[in-house]
Amino acid sequence: MTSFLLPVVGGDLRVPLVTGGTVPYANLDIAASAPALGSVxxxxxxxxxxxxxxxxxxxxxxxxxxxxxxxxxxxxxxxxxxxxxxxxxxxxxxxxxxxxxxxxxxxxxxxxxxxxxxxxxxxxxxxxxxxxxxxxxxxxxxxxxxxxxxxxxxxxxxxxxxxxxxxxxxxxxxxxxxxxxxxxxxxxxxxxxxxxxxxxxxxxxxxxxxxxxxxxxxxxxxxxxxxxxxxxxxxxxxxxxxxxxxxxxxxxxxxxxxxxxxxxxxxxxxxxxxxxxxxxxxxxxLAETTQLRHEAALRDRLRDGLACLPGVRVLGLWPGETDLLGLATFTVEDRPAPLVAQYLSAEHGVGVRHGRFCAHPLLDRLTGGAMAVRASVGLGTSSGDVDRLLDGLAQLVSTGPRWTYDDEHLPAPDPRPLPTWAGGERARVGG
CATH class of the missing domain: 3.40.640.10 (Type I PLP-dependent aspartate aminotransferase-like (Major domain))
Structure with missing residues (x-):
């Protein structure tokens, strides 16, 4: 099992599931905003x-x-x-x-x-x-x-x-x-x-x-x-x-x-x-080789796992021609990207990004303008985080969600509480 490379604030965060209880947060949205390092x-x-x-x-x-x-x-x-x-x-x-x-x-x-x-x-x-x-x-x-x-x-x-x-x-x-x-x-x-x-x-x-x-x-x-x-x-x-x-x-x-x-x-x-x-x-x-090995192990685990899932397509520009960072953007056949992201969060405690990633011309070329889902790893990511994503996607493509989702792909109902200081209402996401 690949453990995290450096401790981050929130590395021990637990998040609620719609099905009840809490799980450790699998933060695979590092490419959007990375958590603070503990030393920072x-x-x-x-x-x-x-x-x-x-x-x-x-x-x-x-x-x-x-x-x-x-x-x-x-x-x-x-x-x-x-x-x-x-x-x-x-x-x-x-x-x-x-x-x-x-x-x-x-x-x-x-x-x-x-x-x-x-x-x-x-x-x-x-x-x-x-x-x-x-x-x-x-x-x-x-x-x-x-x-x-x-x-x-x-x-x-x-x-x-x-x-x-x-x-x-x-x-x-x-x-x-x-x-x-x-x-x-x-x-x-x-x-x-x-x-x-x-x-x-x-x-x-x-x-x-x-x-x-x-x-x-x-x-x-x-x-x-x-x-x-x-x-x-x-x-x-x-x-x-x-x-x-x-x-x-x-x-x-x-x-x-x-x-x-x-x-x-x-x-x-x-x-x-x-x-x-x-x-x-x-x-x-950090020794550069240490960071590269950590990221490469997680990246390969993520990409290899996605490649094994039926109906999942990983986006790329020049496959096999460049070095790759620890992220993968993908689509799931017959599953809208917002639903995939909401499902992973609500039922598995996995945080990913969905949308067009402030790169609309590129998504126009790669998906015809359709939204996709991005999972990304970093210094505070473990192999268990990646496995939870892959397990959740495997369940999605084989049996579908266990919970119900509305026309905007939000859990309905959504019993997960927010901290009172966060305002008490979930904001809409995407873009």
Whole structure:
């Protein structure tokens, strides 16, 4: 049995079933939002007594907070192999990071149709024009299509995901960097899925910008980062106008600060930055081979088990051509994705994600726009979690649900209580 690799907050959580009683929660929704590492929560608890204003406070707590914020930037930069002059720009999440970059990019942007909306929608608002390359049947043909698009007309930026949040396939960043730079473009990588699972060294790879989210890196405290070259960010108008982003202000004029302060108006999320740095430290201290072996064992158990179930189809772009993260997105014949997800939760205590995963163009291509179900593993996942999912799906395809579900695929009735502090009513899910 594969045990968890690092303890996470909520690792001992028990959840109610519609049939009565409780079971340990099998959290297989890590790709959406990962739980906090125990060490991250401990660091936040250690820091909170010192939380105070930064940069201009004279008190001891302010000095500690200011130092912690600066140290967090250094830790993140080291974790991703940043160049000495790269900027570590604190943002809320990957989406926020790419919106900031979209306001700074001085020209057209080329993307793939496999992207998360975080790396599709911001370019609609950019000063330049977004050009999208549709993925081909093979990875080699897709790379050729990217190169042809870059050669057809100059672009300022190639913006690509490091790993698909739908299929788990890892894109060849070394090849994509080479294509971009050969045609005079920079490259920005959506690292939201890649960074929690694979070591990334942007200086060694030649990546110009990397964005990722704390909530996917076991630090769900509201911070993310955009790390990369300073010049575009220095030339761009401030992302937000406000205190902290300026050198001086008069009633008639303003002198804006240089990055990162230029794009971080308002009081920064110091707690989030401290948490993100703690997560980087924890993952950085793991032997890379240890994490890879843990994830590979769970990934293979998950994918092999799904392949054995009749009527279950696992989605993929280039089967057998790329490295795979520990996730699988699938459909179940004659079973709507919302029903599958609700059934797994209600009758087996398994948490998965269903919907189109903020990747609608890709789901249009892979499923004709239909929703699917995604199961994903992480540092706090055990083989027992994966087995519970597979056992539940086996029961579903062989005998169907034991409970009743309404027209919206919700358990009817649903006797499972929610904590009173959560509001007492279950929210609708999906998307």
């Amino acid at each position: 929560a401990e660091r936040v608890t250690q820091f909170l007594p010192y939380y105070s204003s930064v940069h201009r406070g004279a008190g001891h707590a302010s000095a500690v907070s200011t130092a912690a914020l600066a140290a967090a930037r250094r830790t993140v930069a080291e974790f991703v192999g940043a160049r000495h002059d790269d900027v570590v720009q604190l943002v809320r999440n990957t989406t926020d990071g790419f919106n900031l970059l979209a306001a700074a990019v001085p020209g057209e942007v080329v993307t793939l149709d496999v992207e998360h909306h975080a790396n599709l929608l911001p370019w609609h608002r950019a000063a330049g024009v977004r050009r999208t390359v549709t993925g081909r049947a093979t990875l080699a043909a897709t790379l050729e299509a990217v190169e042809a698009e870059l050669a057809r007309r100059p672009a300022a930026l190639l913006a690509v995901t490091g790993a698909s949040n739908v299929t788990g396939e890892v894109l060849p960043l070394d090849a994509l960097v080479g294509l971009a730079h050969r045609h005079g473009a920079r490259i920005a990588v959506d690292g939201a899925q890649l960074v929690p699972h694979r070591r990334v060294d942007i200086a060694a790879l030649g990546v110009d910008y990397l964005a990722f989210s704390g909530h996917k890196l076991y630090a769900p405290y509201g911070a993310g980062v955009l790390v990369g070259r300073p010049d575009w960010l220095a030339d761009a108008a401030p992302y937000l106008a406000g205190g902290g982003a300026v050198r001086s202000v008069s009633l008639d004029d303003v002198a804006w600060a240089e990055p990162p302060a230029r794009h971080e108006a308002g009081t920064p999320n110091v707690v989030g930055a401290v948490a993100l740095a703690a997560a980087c430290e924890a993952l950085g201290s």
